[in-house]
Every structure is written in structure tokens, then in C-alpha cells.
Amino acid sequence: MKQATDLSVLVKNSGEWLKGTGPESDIVISSRIRLARNLAGFPFIKKCSDDDRRKIERQVRTRLEALAGWDDIQYVDIDSLAEVDRQFLVERQLISREIAEAEGSRAVAIDPGEQYSVMINEEDHLRLQVMHSGLDLISAWEQMDKLDDAIEGELLYAFHPRFGYLTACPTNVGTGLRVSVMLHLPGLVITQQIEKVFRSMQRINVTVRGLYGEGSQYTGDFYQVSNQVTLGHTERELLTMVGEEVVPRIIDYERKARDFLMEKGEQDLLDDVSRALGILSTARKISSEETMHYLSKVRMGVNLGLIDDVEVATINKLFIHTQPAHLQKLQGRMLTTSDRHIERANYLQRHLRDSGSLPEELN
Amino acid sequence: MKCQYCDKPATFHITELTQPGGPQILHLCEHHARTVLQKEAPSPIKTITGALAKQLQLGQTKEELQKLDKKECPSCGITFFEFRNSGRLGCPMDYTHFESDLTPLLINIHDSLEHTGKRPSRAAANVDAQAELISLRKAMEAAVQNEDYETASQIRDKINEIQGDPKHPGYVPPSENDDADSEESASGEGGGL
Numbered sequence: 001m002k003q004a005t006d007l008s009v010l011v012k013n014s015g016e017w018l019k020g021t022g023p024e025s026d027i028v029i030s031s032r033i034r035l036a037r038n039l040a041g042f043p044f045i046k047k048c049s050d051d052d053r054r055k056i057e058r059q060v061r062t063r064l065e066a067l068a069g070w071d072d073i074q075y076v077d078i079d080s081l082a083e084v085d086r087q088f089l090v091e092r093q094l095i096s097r098e099i100a101e102a103e104g105s106r107a108v109a110i111d112p113g114e115q116y117s118v119m120i121n122e123e124d125h126l127r128l129q130v131m132h133s134g135l136d137l138i139s140a141w142e143q144m145d146k147l148d149d150a151i152e153g154e155l156l157y158a159f160h161p162r163f164g165y166l167t168a169c170p171t172n173v174g175t176g177l178r179v180s181v182m183l184h185l186p187g188l189v190i191t192q193q194i195e196k197v198f199r200s201m202q203r204i205n206v207t208v209r210g211l212y213g214e215g216s217q218y219t220g221d222f223y224q225v226s227n228q229v230t231l232g233h234t235e236r237e238l239l240t241m242v243g244e245e246v247v248p249r250i251i252d253y254e255r256k257a258r259d260f261l262m263e264k265g266e267q268d269l270l271d272d273v274s275r276a277l278g279i280l281s282t283a284r285k286i287s288s289e290e291t292m293h294y295l296s297k298v299r300m301g302v303n304l305g306l307i308d309d310v311e312v313a314t315i316n317k318l319f320i321h322t323q324p325a326h327l328q329k330l331q332g333r334m335l336t337t338s339d340r341h342i343e344r345a346n347y348l349q350r351h352l353r354d355s356g357s358l359p360e361e362l363n
Numbered sequence: 364m365k366c367q368y369c370d371k372p373a374t375f376h377i378t379e380l381t382q383p384g385g386p387q388i389l390h391l392c393e394h395h396a397r398t399v400l401q402k403e404a405p406s407p408i409k410t411i412t413g414a415l416a417k418q419l420q421l422g423q424t425k426e427e428l429q430k431l432d433k434k435e436c437p438s439c440g441i442t443f444f445e446f447r448n449s450g451r452l453g454c455p456m457d458y459t460h461f462e463s464d465l466t467p468l469l470i471n472i473h474d475s476l477e478h479t480g481k482r483p484s485r486a487a488a489n490v491d492a493q494a495e496l497i498s499l500r501k502a503m504e505a506a507v508q509n510e511d512y513e514t515a516s517q518i519r520d521k522i523n524e525i526q527g528d529p530k531h532p533g534y535v536p537p538s539e540n541d542d543a544d545s546e547e548s549a550s551g552e553g554g555g556l
């Protein structure tokens with residue numbers, strides 16, 4: 001494991017999970033698994049002294065350093081990071097906003113492919129995360145299960161024979177497992193069926209949260225489906241609930257909505273996504289809401305075969321790399337909001353104009 | 364329309380489709396939308412206060428609840444009131460100290476009380492030993508605060524003794540111990556079930 005003093009390695013790359021590969025990746029952006037674990041013998045974070053936190057951090061770090069095959073893992077001391085760097089890790093989905101904004105000793109270990117990360121001293125002593133591209137929960141879980149076993153090693157986790165893994169918040173107790181699938185659902189949004197679809201699922205133990213716009217307002221069209229309960233079901237049962245019972249149904253509805261839109265008015269749709277691509281590749285100043293709105297349309301256009309010279313991976317990457325801290329890290333300096341609008345437009349142009357013909361290195 | 368949390372215009376509109384309350388729409392500026400979206404669990408405090416309110420309806424009297432609010436965990440010192448307000452417990456022992464008080468809450472949230480999933484490979488922690496360690500650490504800090512270094516060092520020895528005993532459930536292997544000088548105990552394996 002290496003102590004990372006700056007984030008330059010991460011800035012240059014982008015995560016595995018953004019590749020736009022994996023099952024159902026036209027609709028499913030990513031599959032994420034998160035486990036909450038706490039060390040026995042220490043209070044939960046809320047009641048930890050500064051000294052307790054330092055001890056927890058040291059104990060876990062020592063444990064991680066002893067792991068085989070962890071030579072390339074980057075260890076980042078979050079407490080000593082500048083705000084823009086913490087924000088960068090949040091945008092990259094490698095750390096939570098909670099840990100970014102907390103105080104005291106806290107850290108994250110990140111693998112070079114950005115498939116997994118281990119947060120230390122978040123709401124729980126340990127938060128393990130595995131992220132895969134597309135709908136790929138089973139293999140993400142298998143990776144997580146091994147990671148959990150390896151890290152546990154000689155650490156003693158707080159565990160109750162009846163309640164399972166003990167967590168600071170009772171909403172996570174038991175398995176400590178949160179399974180989340182990020183979906184891109186522009187078809188259901190355009191056909192105004194999204195609420196109906198989710199309402200029909202309210203009796204199932206899942207939580208759906210989404211980002212969308214009103215009427216002609218900007219739209220993101222992204223929705224995250226997660227398990228609501230963590231106690232009383234095995235990990236496999238929770239994976240099945242989200243990955244086999246709920247998500248495939250939503251995917252099915254989204255495909256039908258897209259088919260309907262294509263049949264009803266392919267020309268209108270083509271016009272809409274082409275204009276979106278036009279704005280993104282010619283604008284001189286653009287906000288992040290507007291960027292998301294048009295990127296969402298372009299992404300659907302690419303997946304429907306209406307736009308053929310842009311890669312889904314490029315679009316996925318642009319969603320992340322056009323966010324404020326990313327723009328500032330890529331530029332290597334702080335930017336005001338209006339500078340960011342200009343820089344974002346520049347960045348989009350470089351990636352979308354004659355896309356495909358532009359080699360990666362120039363970006 | 365203005366953001367619910369500040370004076371900036373609301374450009375994001377987020378639906379929280381949580382059951383059983385039905386969809387809830389939040390109108391937010393860019394900054395607050397990010398804050399909300401990047402938070403993990405949808406408002407655990409709301410889940411917890413909701414569940415507790417239900418308990419109150421189910422026959423728990425105000426007096427009983429007031430009494431419960433004063434109840435305190437002997438290991439970490441958290442009161443039930445503190446927990447109720449933050450939605451976060453203070454230490455693993457709270458699940459034991461407040462077991463009967465948390466039971467209806469857990470049923471409300473998870474509709475279950477029995478963990479059926481994965482178990483740690485090491486000996487499922489002995490509850491008393493964990494409580495002891497937490498209390499000792501607290502007592503040691505208090506002694507340091509009072510500049511009673513003799514008591515503090517006695518407690519420290521006691522902590523090290525517990526952590527240095529491989530058979531003790533609070534055992535921490537030497538490599539992870541803060542005082543790296545205790546090299547005698549061989550390995551932490553053999554926890555068994």
C-alpha cells in the first residue's frame with residue numbers, strides 16, 4: 001500500500017465502472033455494494049475521542065498494509081487533503097460526502113482500477129465499497145465478500161449473535177449491506193411513466209431516489225435503486241431482491257418506453273439528441289445542470305443507435321469529469337463558477353467534436 | 364422557485380420514493396442537490412423518529428418515554444434521548460444495554476430481529492469483554508483528564524493485558540497493537556466458534 005500525497009494518478013485516469021460495459025449497460029450505469037463494519041472494543045464514531053479515532057485508523061491501516069497483493073493500493077489521509085481534493089473524491093464516488101465533511105483522523109484506501117475502496121472512520125469504523133460497470137451485482141458481491149474476509153483477518157468486528165454486524169445506525173445493522181444500482185431512465189421520464197413505475201414497486205423493500213427536472217427544466221434522468229432493509233435477509237437474498245426482482249422490471253419498462261418513442265417519432269428523437277450533442281460540442285459557457293441534461297439525451301441517442309460516433313464510456317466519463325472539483329484538478333488551479341462554465345464548455349468540445357478520431361492522450 | 368435550504372434558485376427537483384409515506388419532492392439548488400444525492404441512506408433520523416412515534420401510538424405512555432430518554436449506556440455514556448435525536452448509537456454495547464428498547468424499532472425498520480447472513484470468521488465477540496474494553500478506555504481517558512497518571516497507567520496495563528491475551532475476546536494481535544513492543548504472543552488464530 002502506498003501513501004498518496006496528491007491525487008494526480010486518479011486525476012489522469014477514470015474508474016473501471018465508467019467503462020460502460022457489463023450487462024444491461026445501455027440502462028444500468030453501475031452496480032455498487034457497500035458494507036458497514038465496526039471494530040469491537042471501540043465506541044462508534046459519535047462517541048470516539050480523537051485518540052480513539054487515531055487508534056482505529058492506525059489499527060485498520062496496519063491491517064491493510066499486511067494484505068497480500070495490496071502494493072498498488074493508494075492510501076489517502078482525508079484529514080490532510082485540501083477541500084477541492086476531498087470534493088474530487090466525492091465526485092468520483094470513492095468517498096462519501098459525510099466523510100469528506102467530517103473532522104478528525106479519517107482515510108480511504110483506493111485500488112488503481114477504482115473498483116473498490118475502504119473508508120476508515122466514516123459513520124462506521126469501516127465502510128467497504130465495490131463498484132462495477134453495468135448490472136453486475138453477483139460478481140461485485142463475490143469481490144466484496146473476499147475483501148471483507150481479507151480485511152477482517154485478525155481484526156475483531158463488533159458482532160451480535162442475534163443482530164449481526166453492529167452499526168452506528170440501526171438502519172444498517174445485520175448484514176451492514178447496501179446494494180445500489182444506478183439506472184439511466186430517460187425513456188420513462190419523457191413518457192412520464194416514471195412515478196407510476198416506482199409507485200407500483202412501493203410494496204417491495206427498495207428505496208428509489210432520483211434526479212430529474214420539471215417540464216422544460218434540465219433533466220438528469222438518473223435513478224438509484226437500493227435495498228431498504230439490512231436485517232433478516234442473507235446477502236444473497238438482498239442481491240436477488242434488487243438485482244433480479246426489481247431492476248430487471250425497471251429495465252424492461254425503460255426498453256418499452258424507448259421502443260415506443262422510436263416508433264412514435266424517430267425523427268423527433270433524432271432531432272432532440274442531435275441538438276443536445278450540438279449544444280454540448282459548440283457551447284462556450286455551460287453550467288453543470290445543463291451539461292447533465294444534454295449528456296443524458298446524448299447517452300440515450302448513442303444507446304438507440306441515433307448517434308454513432310460517440311462512445312458510451314466517453315459520455316459516462318464526461319458526467320464525472322465536468323463536475324466542479326474535477327475541472328479544477330484537471331486545470332490544476334481554482335476556478336470561479338463562471339470560469340468553470342467556460343472551462344467545462346472547453347472540456348466538452350475537446351471530447352465531443354470529431355469524437356472518436358481524437359486520441360485519448362490529447363484529452 | 365427557491366431552494367428549500369437556501370435562497371438560490373431551485374434547479375434540481377429530487378423525488379424520494381420511500382415507502383410507506385409515498386413520494387416526496389425536494390426542490391434544491393445545485394449545491395444542496397449534490398449534498399442530498401451524495402448522502403447514502405435516506406434520512407435515518409426520519410426513519411427512526413417515525414418508528415419511535417409509532418411506538419408511542421402503540422401504548423407507550425409519555426412518562427415511559429421520558430424515563431427511557433434518561434436511560435444511559437454504562438459503556439459509552441450515550442442516553443436514549445441522545446440516540447433518538449441523532450439516529451446514531453454510541454457503541455456496540457448499546458444493542459445489548461438498550462436491547463428491549465431497540466427491539467420494536469428494529470422490527471419497524473427491518474421487519475425482523477434475526478440476522479441470517481454472513482458471520483465473522485473469528486469468535487463472535489464476547490459481549491462482556493467488549494463492554495469492559497470500552498469502559499476501561501473511557502476510565503483511562505477520564506484519569507488522564509484528571510491528571511491521575513498512576514490510575515491511567517494501571518488501566519492501560521489492564522487494557523493491554525486483555526488485548527494481549529489471545530484467548531480473550533478483546534484480544535488485539537501484536538502487529539496491530541499500539542505498543543509494538545509486545546511480541547511474545549504468537550498468533551491470533553484459533554478463535555473458533
Ligand SMILES: [Zn+2]
Nearest residue numbers: 366369392395
Ligand atoms: Zn440551496
Ligand SMILES: [Zn+2]
Nearest residue numbers: 436439454457
Ligand atoms: Zn454505549
